[in-house]
Amino acid sequence: MSILIDKDTRVLVQGITGREGLFHASQMLDYGTQVVAGVTPGKGGDWVLDGKVPVFDTVERALAATGANCSVLFVPAKFAGDAMLEAGDAGVPLVICITEGVPIQDMMKVRRYLDQEGVRLVGPNCPGLLTPGESKAGIIPGRIADLGSIGVVSRSGTLTYEVLYALQQAGLGVTTCVGIGGDPISGTRFTDALQMFEDDHHTEAVVMIGEIGGEEEERAADFISSSMTKPVVAFIAGQSAPPGKRMGHAGAIIEAGSGKAADKVAALQSAGVSVAENPEAIPELLN
Amino acid sequence: MRLHEYQSKQLFAKQGVPIPRGEVAETPAQVRAIAEKLGGAVAVKSQVLVGGRGKAGGIRLAKSPEEAEQLAAGIFELEINGLPVRKILVDEAAEISTEIYLGVTNDRTQGSPVLIASAEGGVEIEEVARTHPDKIARAWVDPLIGLRDYQARNLAAAMELPRQHWSEFSQMARGLFDTYWNSDATLAEINPLVITRQDQLLALDGKIVIDDNALYRHPELEQLRDLDEEAPSEREARGLGLSYVKLEGNIGCMVNGAGLAMATMDVIKGLGGEPANFLDIGGGAAAEKVAAAIQIILADPEVNSMMFNIFGGITRCDEVARGILMGLEQVPREVYLVTRLVGTNEELGRKILADAKMDTASSLVEAAEMVIEAAKMGVTE
Structure with a gap:
């Protein structure tokens, strides 16, 4: 079992005829994901990936024809805000934005609007979702995770892969891996994912990978101590990061004295979370 | 991308925010000429993209054009937190009776802009947040609606600003918010916003940080980039x-x-x-x-x-x-x-x-x- 996506999820890829969109759509198909449609305005009527996936001009038409219930976006940053709104307005209940570099103002509007419409947004600037053996909606390499009982939620990309790989090496499987993304303003937050894992009967423990910037890890700590029964193991990246410098991710910055790794570690530890010293140490803390 | 004080204040002024009369100089002689033109006392302010200008001696008050020139010569020699001083803003000195803080930034948790005001102006707002958290008033702005008039009034009331200034303050809050929103800023602040002895409200110092990911829609702002900002x-x-x-x-x-x-x-x-x-x-x-x-x-x-x-x-x-x-x-x-x-x-x-x-x-x-x-x-x- 899993959260957010499973074998029945019908994925639509927005921006499917772009280089990234096409490559990852093909990777998703190979993994076994039901990629049922693609959308690129102006390319409607084409078929891609050896004629397996039809392309539509609009999300509305793609939905009417295929019944997709999840959209994965590879749309360039300038147009990503509009594409997320298009998906939400067309009735897609789960929108996953992989794109990096979406302006913050666009994200404030999009998140507020999609929240009001009851649409779940994951990302932007995220690797998406993976439910091992069932479905992959995004760019997480499929073979580094096996099905199991650990829920994973992370603000990062390759660091998440590192952790998935460490879990796999230790013989630990995953229910669902949720990449919530490295932007300052994202749709799904740690607290949302933790709630879903707490409610998922097959998830027995959760691994949470945070980093410097913002206060979402502190909010997660509050949530864990008030509302979670399942054990949580965490890793926080950026212990050695200097203040005032943006460390790659738009959201990874210590500013105005807030967002320090040490504060996040302290908050999580006082909520009873085991915090790993390095990503390779996570599996043993789960035992 | 950070903007200098003089650039920030010019953007504020375009949205109707009152700022002191002033000009930017690149030599001590220019500083003197500007001071002569302004007449009276002037503030001589180094323009570097780091905090702590005041402490480093980069902001001085001059009573005469001669003194302004002299102080400027010293300031141009400074290196403030590793950055050279290439420009000096010469502002008409204000007679200050009250200093207020007014800023707007993105609240990451709420996913919306938040307007922040405090009667404790002139110091860093983080410092106020630490020492007097009760002295900070906030108003969260719905990104789909924008700033509402009552929100600015609420801030004025929370700071216990004398009622005679509410209308002017609200206009400044509106101007600050519009600057922030129209330039895709992640931070825009006026610190201090002063009430002068003549009972006028003025943005004495200003700061704007622009979202790098949105610069593509502001080519005019991209041109303001100071290459000293990054190594x-x-x-x-x-x-x-x-x-x-x-x-x-x-x-x-x-x-x-x-x-x-x-x-x-x-x-x-x-x-x-x-x-x-x-x-x-x-x-x-x-x-x-x-x-x-x-x-x-x-x-x-x-x-x-x-x-x-x-x-x-x-x-x-x-x-x-x-x-x-x-x-x-x-x-x-x-x-x-x-x-x-x-x-x-x-x-x-x-x-x-x-x-x-x-x-x-x-x-x-x-x-x-x-x-x-x-x-x-x-x-x-």
Whole structure:
């Protein structure tokens, strides 16, 4: 079992005829994901990936024809805000934005609007979702995770892969891996994912990978101590990061004295979370 | 991207926010000329993109044009937190009776702009937040609706601002918010916003930070960029699509992915080493990009060893290994290097590096230990 996506999820890829969109759509198909449609305005009527996936001009038409219930976006940053709104307005209940570099103002509007419409947004600037053996909606390499009982939620990309790989090496499987993304303003937050894992009967423990910037890890700590029964193991990246410098991710910055790794570690530890010293140490803390 | 005080105040003024009369100078003689034109006392203010200008002696009050010129000569010689002073703003001095803080930024948790006001102006708002959290009033702005008039009034009321100033204050709040919103800023602040002895409201100092990801829709703001804001190596890296931050240590790091790059630095630091930089080569790392990254790392003379940490998901380890060899060939310096390759085609990648007599490691901790050892010995083969 899993959260957010499973074998029945019908994925639509927005921006499917772009280089990234096409490559990852093909990777998703190979993994076994039901990629049922693609959308690129102006390319409607084409078929891609050896004629397996039809392309539509609009999300509305793609939905009417295929019944997709999840959209994965590879749309360039300038147009990503509009594409997320298009998906939400067309009735897609789960929108996953992989794109990096979406302006913050666009994200404030999009998140507020999609929240009001009851649409779940994951990302932007995220690797998406993976439910091992069932479905992959995004760019997480499929073979580094096996099905199991650990829920994973992370603000990062390759660091998440590192952790998935460490879990796999230790013989630990995953229910669902949720990449919530490295932007300052994202749709799904740690607290949302933790709630879903707490409610998922097959998830027995959760691994949470945070980093410097913002206060979402502190909010997660509050949530864990008030509302979670399942054990949580965490890793926080950026212990050695200097203040005032943006460390790659738009959201990874210590500013105005807030967002320090040490504060996040302290908050999580006082909520009873085991915090790993390095990503390779996570599996043993789960035992 | 940060804007200077004079640039910020000019943007505020365009939205109807009152600012002191003033002009920017690049020489002490120009400072004098501006002071003569303004008449009376003037504020002589260095324009550098760091905090602590006042403490460093970069902001002075002059009673005459002669004194302004003299003070300016000294200020142009200053280096403030490592930055040279190239421009000085000369403002008409204000007679201050009250100092207020007014700012707007993005609340990450709420996902909306938040207007912040405090009667404790003139000091850093973070300091007020720490010492007098009750003295800070906030108004969250719905991004789909925008600032509402009552919200500005609420702030004025919360600060117990005399009612005679409410209307003027609300207009300033509106002007500040519009500047922030129309320029895709992540921060816009007036600190201090002063009430003068003549009962006028003025934006005495200002600061704006623009969202880099939105600069494409503001070409006029992009032109205001001060190249001193970032180190030349960081600017060069940005141009190549690499994310690089120079640090103080001697162990150069190259990693794919920002989170993993931070974690790699943390592990090195945690084991007693000192990372020289943060460097994310991004996904799909083509050989040319790897080569460019190596050149940027080795341009730092402090670097005496390097660790590359690559997790091959979509990226293929053999391709990265070839990129590393190609990159090293182009750089004259030879320093110790250990590469940790995991993921897609890792055996192939490791073989390529081993054939070239280079150290590889399979775990992050193992690689960090190897490079720290080498860094301590100062190996430069």
